[in-house]
Amino acid sequence: MIVPSNRLLLFLALVGIPLFTLLGMQDIPGSAIVVAAVLMLLALALDAPSALASIRAIRVALPEMTRTSKAREFEIEAVVENPGQLCRVLRLGLPFPKELECEKQILELTLKPNTERNLAKWKVRAVERGRLIISTCYLEGTSRFGFWNGRRTVKVNAEIRVYPDLSRERNVLAPLFFRKGAIGVHNVRQIGKGREFEQLRAYVPGDSYDDIFWRGTAKHRSPITKMFQLERTQQLYVAIDASRRSARALDVPGKDAEAGIIAKTQLERFIQAALVLALAAEQQTDKFGLIIFSDTVHRIIPAGGGRGHYDVIRDVLYTLEPRVVSPDYEDAFIHIGNRLRHRSLLLFLTDLGEPWLAEQFVEGVEFVARKHVVLTHMLGQREIQPMFTRGDTATDDEALYGKLAGQILWNDLQDTTRVLKQRGVHLTSSLQENLVADVVSEYLKVKKRQLL
Structure with a gap:
């Protein structure tokens, strides 16, 4: 495509129109x-x-794979x-998806006269996780x-993988790597003789006769005794609910919401917790597996270990x-019973x-809790x-009904917790900022008590 440039428009406005206006006023x-x-238009057309x-010969190559958080x-x-x-000045732009923010999408590049290779750089910020594709460059x-100005579209192949942000979980990750510090992630005495x-x-x-x-x-x-040892490698599976309940939006502070560094939905927070647990299991020499379900089971990744296995979990x-x-x-419970032998x-x-969802969970969990x-x-x-409970008061009827609804839901949750405890299942409710630390702590308690 060929379009007139600003220089042509200025030339016609400042030179062409005044010139022919004066010529028309003369004899x-x-x-x-x-x-x-006609001669002037012909000269312009020849350009x-x-x-x-x-x-026409310009070629653009983008990195095939870019990973970020x-x-x-x-x-x-x-x-x-x-x-x-042949080209001296080149303007090029990329059609960034909405998940990527770029202040300057169109770059003006002065190509070097003594080389055929030039570099162009865009500074980009990822605001949402996911797999993003850029296939066109203008x-x-x-x-x-x-x-x-001549315009042309070229095909490119760039894949950008935006992973969940774990920067806010440094207080959990640091002691996992250094075996000291917060939340009790350090060497402790194992309770029990092992299984x-x-x-x-x-x-x-x-x-013991047992x-x-x-x-x-x-x-x-003659009497023979069986010897047992503490289990050093155990299997941990995280089952993530990807149904409509996981799409519930979380309360995010204004500054953090603008920065995009806080999980905005329950599912995103669950994903962060699962990735941190995978790192914790690797540090504890355990095997980590993943189960994703909603109205059906979408994926079961058998428990494994190593950097390659963690990359598989993260890519899913x-x-x-x-x-x-x-x-x-x-x-979900039927699939778990059929697939998980250990x-x-x-x-x-x-x-x-x-x-009604809590009742369905309580009825089925006994099948796998055995x-x-x-x-x-x-x-x-x-x-x-x-x-x-905190001495607060309701200022109007709307606030009073809101607190009453919260009381009813809290009662239902306590009933569910009590029934699950009778079936050997522990239910924990955490605030979003404490979820990862609470999940890792519960995992370490199970390790310490040798419940597996």
Whole structure:
């Protein structure tokens, strides 16, 4: 595409129109004025093809893969090749998706005369997580005399992966890496004798009768004792509810909301907690697995370890979005019973705020709680609490009814907690800023008490 440049418009406004206006006021034949106008337009038209010719050979290459985190600033660097060095000044722009913020989307680049390779850089900030694709780059070059601009579109292939932001979880991550500091993540005495079989040996006076291997005793005709050791490698599965309840918006402070550094939905907070738990399990030499469900089970990643396994978990979670469906806990429990053969720690990140969903969860969880250790975490709300517990008062009827509703929901939640406890399931409700620390602490308590 060829379009007139600002220089052409200024030329016509300051030179062309005044010139022919003066010629028309003089005693000059009209044919001569027409010939002059045709010659000037012809000269301008002859300059137009050079606009496209200057950018026809331009090639642009973007990095195929860029990884970053939400709320982080990064650079996208493009390599611009100018064969023959026909283009002197180039304007290029990228169609950034709404998840990326860029103050200056269109760059004006003065190409170097002594080289064919030039670099262009955009400073970008990611405001939402996800997989983003940039497939087009727009070019604009000028003609030889600058009266025309030539525009062209080139195909590029750039994938940007924006992962969840874990910068706010440094207080949790630091002690995991250095084994000291906050939330008690350090070497502790293990409680219990362990459940993992190690070897057989001859009976020694004082051995518990529960540890005697009776079948071996009958075969050898002498008492044989089973030896156990503490489990060093255990399996941890996090089950994330990606249904409509996880799409509930969180209360985000104004400054943090503008910065985009705080999770805006329950699901995003669940994803952050799962990633931190994966790092914690790796530090504790445990295996980490992932279960994603809503009205059906979407993904089950078997427990594993290592950097490659963590990358798989992260690549699955960073594109996860909530679905407008109700969770089907029964289907999730059936899949868990069929797929998970080894005794594991199951940590459900879900929302049991609706009584009928809580009833469905209570009815089905007993099926897996017989074999596995089950913990359930949900994000609490400040509005759900007993009335007047902090000495606050209701100033009007609307506030009073709001506190009454919070009391009713709190009562339902306490009933659910009590029933789950009877089935061996521990339910914890955490505020959004404490969720990650509480989840990691519960995991470490299970490790310490050797419940697996």
